[in-house]
Amino acid sequence: MTVWLLGDQLHPDVAPLGSADHVLLVEAHAFAERRPYHPQKLTLVFSAMRHFRDELRDRGYDVTYLEADTFGDALDRYFEANPGDDLVGVQSPSHGADARRRELVTDRGGALTLVENDLFLTSRATFDEWAGEDTGSGTFRQEGWYRHVRRETGILMDGDDPVGGEWNYDDQNRETPPPEWTPPSVPRFEPDATTREVQAFVADRYEDHWGASEEFVWPVTRAAALQARDHFVSVRLPEFGTYQDAMRDGEWALSHSLLSAALNLGLLRAREVVDPVVAAYESGDAPLNSVEGFVRQVIGWREFMRHVYRRAMPELASANQLDQTASLPSLYWDGETEMRCLSEAVGHVHDRGYAHHIERLMVLSNFALLYGVDPAELNEWFHLGFVDAYHWVTTPNVVGMGSFGSDVLSSKPYAASANYVDKMSDHCGRCPYAKTKTTGENACPFNSLYWDFLKRNEETLRGTGRMGLMYSHVDRKGDAEWRDIRERADEVREQAANGTL
Ligand SMILES: Cc1cc2nc3c(=O)[nH]c(=O)nc-3n(C[C@H](O)[C@H](O)[C@H](O)COP(=O)(O)OP(=O)(O)OC[C@H]3O[C@@H](n4cnc5c(N)ncnc54)[C@H](O)[C@@H]3O)c2cc1C
Ligand code: SF4
Known part of the structure; x- marks a missing residue:
């Protein structure tokens, strides 16, 4: 029996391996040209696959390891050498991946049976x-x-x-x-x-x-x-x-x-x-x-x-219940900003393809949420930038949890001002922005964006669960205060857009 395993199924005891003697692994290269994936992510996946190949061979498996541009190209070669072969694979968590693979195999005269992915804990x-x-x-x-x-x-x-x-x-x-x-x-x-x-x-x-x-x-x-x-x-x-x-x-x-x-x-x-x-x-x-x-x-x-x-899925990938349309500011690429919390978090992603959960949620996606970034564009950035990113895990975290593009998994957005960052870090003390100021010169960008975000999305958010306290603060602000907040938020957006924040 031939088992076709994907690059995220590299476990020595994954379900069908026990009864297999032949394993197919395909190192496909062209997908990685669609986005500028972090080099450490690509190195991680390809190197882990090659090590897995060697380990399986050491354990006596006959391994066909194909390097190709696409799965289709690799399977052309595979079925030329093994016409009509029946393959067994493991279900992928990524949307549409199983159907695509099955079609690629049947188009070439083979068959693909998929079994439950037992690398996860629950079925x-x-x-x-x-x-x-x-x-x-x-x-x-x-x-x-x-x-x-x-x-x-x-x-x-x-x-x-x-x-x-x-x-x-x-x-x-x-x-x-x-x-x-x-x-x-x-x-x-x-x-x-x-x-x-x-x-x-x-x-x-x-x-x-x-x-x-x-x-x-x-x-x-x-x-x-x-x-x-x-x-x-x-x-x-x-x-x-x-x-x-x-x-x-x-x-x-x-x-x-x-x-x-x-x-x-x-x-x-x-x-x-x-x-x-x-x-x-x-x-x-x-x-x-x-x-x-x-x-x-x-x-x-x-x-x-x-x-x-x-x-x-598939609705989640393009969900955008707050109608956010802004492009991701350039600071997510070059880390060029005086905002200490953001420049640190972007630097961590750039250097290692990693930032921990709170940096991901309360700095990187919180800022994008308040700024108004299109959730799908933010999802692209997370997907290409992190060593642990796969569509199945990045999409619910970024579009659902981080951007509140959908209420499928939370009843309120993870939106916060400088207060949160200051409570949970020592960044604010090293930042030229003033964490306690909302408006005026040097006011922390998070603060005006936060209030402006609540005001802009009042219709959708006021009635949603657990937002009552925040809107009681919104209700206490007068017209003059809102004018100053909007002015500062506009200024922040302009500076972020032209790379001078
Ligand atoms: C905007 C955003 C994007 C994210 N993108 C990814 C991603 O692409 N890939 C990814 O694996 N995780 C993602 N996460 C979840 C979480 O941030 C990472 O799993 C975690 O930071 C990885 O670091 P760690 O292994 O040191 O985790 P730890 O803090 O040590 O947590 C232990 C483990 O719990 C799991 N975990 C915790 N939270 C989550 C979660 N929300 N979703 C899935 N697994 C979780 C991870 O497997 C992690 O290894 C994202 C979270 C947010 C808010
Ligand atoms: S003052 Fe604002 S920008 Fe600076 S570190 Fe604190 S939260 Fe971040």
Whole structure:
């Protein structure tokens, strides 16, 4: 039996491998010319695929590894050598990918059977049963799903109750580190000969792509991914929860796991990161607020996003309920801005293809939301800029959560002023903008944009859940104040548009 695996299904025990002797892997290159994907993302995927090929061969599999421009070109070659072959594959989380692959195979006289993707923790049927089959009205809320998965799997459960008595310990997870805090070490995986070869190929073929290629530290093998996981559990997990929402000047990783790239490539199964984290709690090596916080990210948010995407596509990709039409300002490409929080976050993405969750949500997409960027254009930027980006995960996070292009997964936008950034970081003290000023010279751009955003979108947002408090502040402002806010917001928009913010 021949198993055709994709570049994000690189697990040694992925469902159909057990009964296979022949594996097909296709390294397709032309897709990467459609957008200027970050060189580290391309290096990561191609290098992980080549390492996986070598590991499978070492384990005795007969591997056909084809480098081609497109899947179609590779399959032409494959079926010329193996006419009428029946392939088995694993379902892809990306919209339309399965149908496209099946068509490519049948057009060439073969057949493709697809099996459930067991790299995720929950099946499509589990979500559909929980959410109901009706795809029409569809809004979904993560909290209910998360509790359902915990009950179904028994993860962090004490009989029918959550371990510790609470489902959620977020009230302990909003600290910022004191000045003397030293961030835990980040595991580094130096490029080996295969990765260096891929780096050279990427630099040559995709020379004008956006992002730095120098500091490549991502795990590209199963062994390295397991090492990264173990390092996280023993070194970074204890403080993960406490500083989960924090940002710190000059610091890109804090205590985050940095495991999303390995998870999304399939080097690690979801369960393989959850179980050791729970075990660390049970052995007294990590506190419950960190353990529950991490478990929620993976079995709550990650699984939830994948299912919501499946149910909300194709509409989700172009959803734009606030009718936002502005283009992404140039500072997202060149990092040229005096705004300290934004220049730091853009710099992190440029340098490593990574920024942690709060930088993604409360700085990068918050600014775009307030500024009025078209959600699809922001989604493009996230999709090409991050090492862990795939359409299935970027789209619900950027279009749904970050841009509030749709209310499919949240009832209110994640919109915030400088207040939030100041509370959760030390950036404002190093920024030439004044965090407490909304209007006038040097006023922090977030502030006027925030109020202007609420005013502009009043019709849609005032009635939506949990916006009451914000609109009570809106109602207290007089005409003169609104005139000044609009003036400053216009000025900020103009400066952002001409690259002088
Ligand atoms: C605007 C925006 C864009 C995002 N784009 C992506 C993306 O392209 N790819 C991606 O994997 N994640 C994305 N996320 C989710 C999350 O920010 C990243 O998964 C996380 O920052 C990755 O870093 P980490 O592994 O250190 O995560 P940690 O903070 O250590 O979290 C642990 C794990 O939880 C999972 N997780 C947490 N939150 C989410 C979420 N909202 N959606 C999916 N998985 C989650 C990830 O697998 C992550 O590795 C995005 C979030 C936002 C707000
Ligand atoms: S003052 Fe405003 S722009 Fe500067 S770091 Fe704070 S929130 Fe960001």
